[in-house]
Amino acid sequence: MAQEDVFKKLVSHCKEYGYVFPSSEIYDGLSAVYDYGQYGVELKNNIKKYWWDSMVLLNDNIVGIDSAIFMHPTIWKASGHVDAFNDPLIDNKDSKKRYRADVLIEEHMAKFEEKISKEIEKAREKFGEAFDEKKFRETNPRVLANQIKIDELEARFSKAMNANDLAELRQIIIDNEIVCPVSGTRNWTEVRQFNLMFATEMGSTSEGASKVFLRPETAQGIFVNFLNVQKTGRMKIPFGIAQIGKAFRNEIVARQFIFRMKEFEQMEMQFFVQPGSELEWYGYWKEIRMKWFKALGFGDENYRFHDHTKLAHYANAATDIEYKFPFGFKEVEGIHSRTDFDLKQHQEYSGKKMQYFDPERGESYIPYVIETSIGVDRMFLHVISATHREEELKKEDGSSDTRVVMRLPSFLAPVKLAVMPLVKKDGLPEIAEKIVHELKFEFNCQYDDKDSIGRRYRRQDAIGTPYCITIDHQTAEDNTVTIRYRDSMEQERIQINQLKETISEKVNISSLLKKL
Numbered sequence: 001m002a003q004e005d006v007f008k009k010l011v012s013h014c015k016e017y018g019y020v021f022p023s024s025e026i027y028d029g030l031s032a033v034y035d036y037g038q039y040g041v042e043l044k045n046n047i048k049k050y051w052w053d054s055m056v057l058l059n060d061n062i063v064g065i066d067s068a069i070f071m072h073p074t075i076w077k078a079s080g081h082v083d084a085f086n087d088p089l090i091d092n093k094d095s096k097k098r099y100r101a102d103v104l105i106e107e108h109m110a111k112f113e114e115k116i117s118k119e120i121e122k123a124r125e126k127f128g129e130a131f132d133e134k135k136f137r138e139t140n141p142r143v144l145a146n147q148i149k150i151d152e153l154e155a156r157f158s159k160a161m162n163a164n165d166l167a168e169l170r171q172i173i174i175d176n177e178i179v180c181p182v183s184g185t186r187n188w189t190e191v192r193q194f195n196l197m198f199a200t201e202m203g204s205t206s207e208g209a210s211k212v213f214l215r216p217e218t219a220q221g222i223f224v225n226f227l228n229v230q231k232t233g234r235m236k237i238p239f240g241i242a243q244i245g246k247a248f249r250n251e252i253v254a255r256q257f258i259f260r261m262k263e264f265e266q267m268e269m270q271f272f273v274q275p276g277s278e279l280e281w282y283g284y285w286k287e288i289r290m291k292w293f294k295a296l297g298f299g300d301e302n303y304r305f306h307d308h309t310k311l312a313h314y315a316n317a318a319t320d321i322e323y324k325f326p327f328g329f330k331e332v333e334g335i336h337s338r339t340d341f342d343l344k345q346h347q348e349y350s351g352k353k354m355q356y357f358d359p360e361r362g363e364s365y366i367p368y369v370i371e372t373s374i375g376v377d378r379m380f381l382h383v384i385s386a387t388h389r390e391e392e393l394k395k396e397d398g399s400s401d402t403r404v405v406m407r408l409p410s411f412l413a414p415v416k417l418a419v420m421p422l423v424k425k426d427g428l429p430e431i432a433e434k435i436v437h438e439l440k441f442e443f444n445c446q447y448d449d450k451d452s453i454g455r456r457y458r459r460q461d462a463i464g465t466p467y468c469i470t471i472d473h474q475t476a477e478d479n480t481v482t483i484r485y486r487d488s489m490e491q492e493r494i495q496i497n498q499l500k501e502t503i504s505e506k507v508n509i510s511s512l513l514k515k516l
């Protein structure tokens, strides 16, 4: 199946099974804004717990905060967001559609990458085991020609981006004959900068109102509280502050589902260190964060680092952790060595000292910062991309059937256990309800008595429920139930009084945290 179709199926599965809905759907939706449904919110909460516990629970020197979305407007001046948090935009005069000029160019480059991948896949099929990808890349004329195009375009594009040269960005689009995906024409406007922050007004009268921004990242809430936490928590460097919260960006996007949203959630941690030790800590956090992803068991080969060659003015090292989505390797998390830029700026703009007295060194200094920053929604998309499958099942009579299943790690699954009476009579529903009532204090259980047992299993597979138990007539006689495992679809009989222990152990986050 083409990757585009895989992605489309994923999006419709999310809607059909109560994971993600378009926002304001009955009014035809709101671009790049989404709501999470009854299962989506559970998965999202579980992702957040995995991150929070791995930061705050497992590290003595990391604490959490929850700062406000509204902040003093000068914060965004100090951080550089008012002047430099921009996207270069271009409009097509025929379709009237607006695009990010940099994205149009990146997508054009990706087409050459795709051509190279296709050549490689063809050759791999032809040569089988003997195929040497490295040698093929170095010698195949078609691959080399495409690679030269990518390198030349990349060099020109980076130069234009670094120099903030908007005219040159437009010229690259013209020279490469990039067309509007909607109108198919090359009738482009000039490129201009567009600030991504949403602004609103605070104050009761229009004269007295002042412009405030909806925060575009949670990080600044941590920086401005750095001394509050350090002093009240008697924190000693190195230490970290973690936060989960909403962020807002007026993104110009199309067809990316929850990958790029206007309202989204971030999980950010700022780690404060002695100046000069930052690159060592940067290496440490790169390793720790990659381990966090890999512990989920989605395949180590599906992750990679993308180290930045073009660094933001405040960073002395930066990387992205990328996951192989159905639409290619894309960033899920950023890890940045942000130097002392932010604290220094806040010291200058607020006039308040942002220094730490280091008892070991006997001196005061502004700490350096390593940041780990991941989007909850993007992690959500990563998890469902990695676990959503359409599987073909061979039946005993030789015919086949398909099932849609979400192979979610048990800890992340919205519902851990579905409890199903085989029939709605003979006292079986009462036994099932009693089991749900006892186990609901331990983990998320669902009572399900509608449709045939086969259809109920399929429904739970599609939601990602790892365990189903069936109450049948034998249950009334010997207190045993059938437990069915989602991934293997195997079934076995188990005593009711063993359920709590058996399932609690499997769905508990601690087994995941112990892998870190």
Ligand code: GAP
Pocket: 216, 217, 218, 219, 249, 251, 258, 259, 260, 261, 262, 264, 265, 266, 268, 331, 332, 333, 334, 371, 373, 374, 375, 376, 377, 378, 379
């Ligand atoms: N404080 C640093 C910072 O905000 P970023 O690379 O702009 O860095 C960090 O964002 C992460 O936040 C990204 O890796 C991504 O997972 C998530 N993110 C950023 N913009 C997003 C958007 N518009 N929609 C969904 N997630 C987004």
